[in-house]
Structure formats: structure tokens, C-alpha cells
Amino acid sequence: MDGDGADPAAVFARLGVRPAAADLTVVQFSTAFCGPCRATRARLAGLQATRPGLAVVQVDAESHLAEVRELGVQQTPTLFFLDRAGRVVARTSGAPRPAELTALVDARAGVRV
Template sequence: MRARREKGGEVGETVGPDELGAELGEKATLLQFSSAFCAPCRATRRVLGEVSGMVEGVAHVELDAEAHLDLVRRLNVVRTPTVLVLDAAGRVVRRAAGTPRKPDVIAAIGEAIT
């Protein structure tokens, strides 16, 4: 994805449904970490919701970073919004911070599916 890439929560790290409080997408999951007063988080929610609605088997899960501090620390989420693209097994294949562009999200999903 084109938004600023961050280090940490490295590719290959795995996140399961128990940690998400939601099922993983059949093909991929767009995991968004947000915070209450984050305007870019709202724009990111819209973009990821549109993409997950367009691509069958892709789920969008949004987590409040403050309410999931253990996961935030483990994945080294340092700002919101941060988006992790997970493959069907919950393995992180891409990550970015900031509001992503729709074409970049679609490309990242393609990487997760292959």
C-alpha cells in the first residue's frame, strides 16, 4: 500500500480470530487500527469498507487501538490509522500507516491472495 509504511509487526506475524473478535476473511482481511478522534481513520474506514464490499472473500475489521493495547504493542502499531493486510491464515503480508488509496489496497489484497 502506498500510505507510509512502518517497521514492526513484521510480515509473517500472525493474528487470529480470537485476537480480532471477528472471523478472518475467506481470502484476506483488512485489519484497521483506529482511535476515537482520528479523522483519517474515518476516511480509511470508508476506503476499506468499499474495497471489502467489492472483493468477495475479503473482510474489513476495525479495532480501537486503545481497547486492544496488547495487540497494538505486539504488532508495533505507533499511529492511527494503521492498516494490516492479512492473508487467509491471518499472516501479515502488508502494512501501512495513514489513509490508503483504493488502488493500493486492491493491489495489497492481490498480494495476500497469491
């Protein structure tokens, strides 16, 4: 999973990610000129508006090259799905299809009624 044996929880902590605060935290690694990154960011914002247990953290891959290497991020967007304990429960590389992204989120974060 990771690039060189790095502890993912320690890497996410350095990035300011606090997974204990939500049922599911999605960390998205993006770059400024990535169209699929913008589309995925917008989808996540829409999901976050209706899922109270969802937190989203955006990371500029170009500004965090050490973390990119440590986590083995090869393309953008790359999304890491963390549970409350900070464990990576899923990971996607490239833009996930909207239905796939919704299913991954709904499996762990509640929908507001």
C-alpha cells in the same frame, strides 16, 4: 514487525479476527477522532461491497492498548492484511492512498463482475 516478539496470529485471534473465512482480511487499528481513519474505513467499506473475498475488522486502538503494543502500532490508521492462513502479507501505517489501498486488496481479494 511486531513490538516485542509477540505472535501476530495469537494477537489477532484474541481480537476475534478469523482470517480463514476470507481470501483477505484487513484489520484496521483506528482512534475515535482520527479523520484519516474514518476516510480509510469508508474506502474499505466500498471495496468490501465489490470484493467477495474481502473481510474487514475494525479495532479501536485506545481500547486495545496491549495488542497495539504487541503489534508495534505507532500511528492510526494502521492496517494489517492477512491471508487465509493468518499470515501478515502487508502492513501500512498512516492513511494509504486510495489507489494503493485498492491495489493491495485487489492483489488478494476478487472483484465481483
